[in-house]
Amino acid sequence: MTAEPLRIAFLLFPDVTQLDLTGPVQVLSRLGNARLDLVAATLEPVPTDAGFSIVPTATFADVPAADILCVPGGFGTHRAIADDATIDWVARVGADARWVTSVCTGSLVLGAAGLLRGYKAGCHWAQRHMLPLFGAEPVAERVVIDRNRLTGGGVTAGIDFALRLTALIRGEAHARMVQLALEYDPIPPFDAGSPERAGVAVVEAYERRVAQLAPGRDDQLRALAARRGFAG
Template sequence: MQLAIVIFEGFTALDAIGPNQVLAHTPGIDPVIVAEQPGPVLDNRTLTVVAERGLADVPRPDVVVVAGGVPAVHRATEDDPIVRWLAQVAPTTTWMTSVCTGSLLLGAAGLLRGRRATSHWYTLDRLSAFGATPVEDRYVVDGRVITAAGVSAGIDMALDLAARLSDPHMAQMLQLDLEYAPSPPPSTPAPRAAHPPRSPPACARCTTRSWAPRPRRPTGDRGPPVARPVTMVAPRHRGRILLGEVVVNARESNGPQVSGVRCLHCQGTDLVVEEARLPTKWNARTHLIELHVCQGCRFVMPFYVKKSWVTNN
């Protein structure tokens, strides 16, 4: 039975390695790491995993595990190569599974419509857009589709899947071999308690105007610096997903000052603009690329900004 573990650039390593560690030791399972093209694939930090095969090399897998990661949020569209491949192989598979935000890719492939499903707590609400019913469980089994919550939940899902593919005793032996008995610090709250759900912001291009107009000044009198709320969107999104609303003070001598942006990884607010440059494929006369780096976890978030928002006109 062939097991295809699907990864992509920027994936979360434990999403793939956790299930692989469990299922690779399940009798009768032949695991293979799959990416768009065979070769090394960098995760969201410093780990490189070698994909043995490309999508085209695995036309009929028996079991599919889709890893997650921040890029999965942006890739959850019908024209994405991984999404198209998932929709193509799904009819002949025994199990379609995902870990973390990998469920968004299953949703974009049309595999969660009318099903109960889960995802990372930060993106759980997005499942509704794919016709799924979001469930706040560690993992959810609905028919032949299993979705796991964030990162470490992939091990729980894999142990359940191992019991279904082999037998419960084998799953117990695998759990014992892994010494998998989570006991986190008692002070660690559940994700929903640590970060209560909030309404997602509106899309930058679905609103008529997402920043406040500048107050008029008398001719010849520039007045004091004016801080204006503007919308910043990651360049790959092309306006489809709003990441944060910030305040840019255009009159600061040391460049634009931002506030109000949260790190997508650790939810920290201590972000610094470490680089601003002209994009290579965007209108260089009107846009800049800014790299916002979280000082807590060093997560990097790119944004594009209209020059007119950060210049003194």
């Protein structure tokens, strides 16, 4: 039986965390019979936080609707939230999408677009506490599924979320085959992938680093939420 056709739209914005994007792109590109677009305001290359740019395949005007909407995260999420055209597109596509999804702090963008009110959601651990600003219930899990909302934790959780979504759409057997094809069999060299296991010293070092890279980001996000009509 031929798989149902799907249109998948990934939001692309400046200073996106590239693995938030490319991890699930790699997995979902193997759904079969799917058209996948990297969508931005223009077709100009978009800089990522890894020091290289990604070329969009479509503009907001080109993609008025999609079966799957996915929003990655990164330090550029605040700029995305501040941009009316970006949030309008996310809100419009997400309103009718079959699946509304995100990776890392991309859930904050979904929230700012009004798509997470009354939903449980995941986020990068360091920004999960900001989800209630947008009426979402934060959940400390790698992948959070609430009805048709699938939200991943930080960065690498995008691969896990995409495999879970693949199983929901094409079945577990297909998802297992994709996982095998990608040889996704992680054995990390350190047990430091969560604040609970990384230890106080590592967490504090991370927080100092973020404070240098994005000073005052919580206050900035609160101001952006208020600007968009969220009481917090």
